Amino acid sequence: MTDDTKRAIRTALQTAVGVCVALPLIVDATGIPDALPGVATALAVAGAFARVMAIPAVQSLLPRWLRTDAPPAVAER
Numbered sequence: 164m165t166d167d168t169k170r171a172i173r174t175a176l177q178t179a180v181g182v183c184v185a186l187p188l189i190v191d192a193t194g195i196p197d198a199l200p201g202v203a204t205a206l207a208v209a210g211a212f213a214r215v216m217a218i219p220a221v222q223s224l225l226p227r228w229l230r231t232d233a234p235p236a237v238a239e240r
Contacts, residue, residue, distance in 0.1 A: 164228050172229060173216060181209030 182189075185208065188201030215221055222230050 166232060169229060169231060173213075173231070177209045177212045177216065178205075180212050181205040181207075184208045 182205050185201045185205035188204055216225070217231075
């Protein structure tokens, strides 16, 4: 699986979790100004989830096909 595919799957998972958490707020909202807290919550949760998934300890818990590869070491000159 390519690195781009892994990133796409992880992003979809992170966004889905954020939307699921904020869904009650979004459903209760009737207009754009009322929906803003729900959208903000979804974005905040998705961002936090993305940061947590980047932690090496969490990376080790993910299936191998979903882990991101370690960045290549910078060559010293």
